[in-house]
Amino acid sequence: MRWVRFTADGRTAYGRIEGDEVAEVSGDPFDGYAETSRRHRLASVRLEVPVVPPTFYCVGLNYAEHIVEAARKLGIKADLPEKPDVGYRANNALVAHGEDVVIPPDATEKVQYEGELVVVIGKEARHVSEADALQYVLGYTIGNDVSERTWQKSDRTLWRAKNSDTFKPMGPWIETDVDLDSLVTSVRVNGRETSRFPTNAMIHGVARYISAISRYITLKPRDIIWMGTDGHSPDLVSGDVVEVEISGIGVLKNRFVKATAAT
Secondary structure, X not given: OEEEEEEEOOEEEEEEEEOOEEEEEEEEOXXXXXXXXXXXXHHHOEEOOOOOOOOEEEEXXXXXXXXXXXXXXXXXXXXXXXXXXXXXXXXXXXXXXXXXXXXXXXOOOOEEOOEEXXXXXXXXXXXXOOOOHHHHEEEEXXXXXXXXXXXXXXXXXXXXXXXXXXOEEEEEXXXXXXXXXXXXXXXXXXXXXXXXXXXXXXXXXXXXXXXXHHOOOOEOOOOEEEOOOOOOOOOOOOOOEEEEEEOOOEEEEXXXXXXXXXX
């Protein structure tokens, strides 16, 4: 099942995608819903970020090739993580499928994408085992973890390098029927494939992260966990269009635009 959060007729709601239509519901898949008679053409609605999370978790350095490439650029030995490491991102950075990623006017040329699987938590999880962890997942969507690498190196935190407005495209919907082992992530820049990897080839997988987080922090419905990326990406310039596709889930597409002046 594909859940979409959308705006139509001046109203934002959830619905299920059925063919080329959206069957609108009253309520949502987290707190419960009721069927309605309202249906919309999928092509005619505005897609919103599929969930606004109470807490936006992120995973760094969760694919071996990505770690090796980063270490090579720094001239250091690659150090694979022995346990899950968890960070946070800011909701202000979220934008939907089809919306522009706005590069700040003082950003350098080192703006890059990272195509990521996003886990959407469906029910409260506290002290859950790794074996049971996936029972707490509503479904999965797609994220593009945009980074300004010069700021990432120079700032003591990642506050602007990772969290500038629009730096976290997410969508287009939540897919509930997912076989993690069958997924493949691919990224295209202006139609040319620049990255491809097995989505589940993670050092620490989804279930392990959910279990690890829930030992200390209660995961709530609507929380999201971005699961990291593999490989490396080229520098992006204004006008580039990036598509992140995860087989079985969909395609997240956004254009990058350089702002001309601070607003």
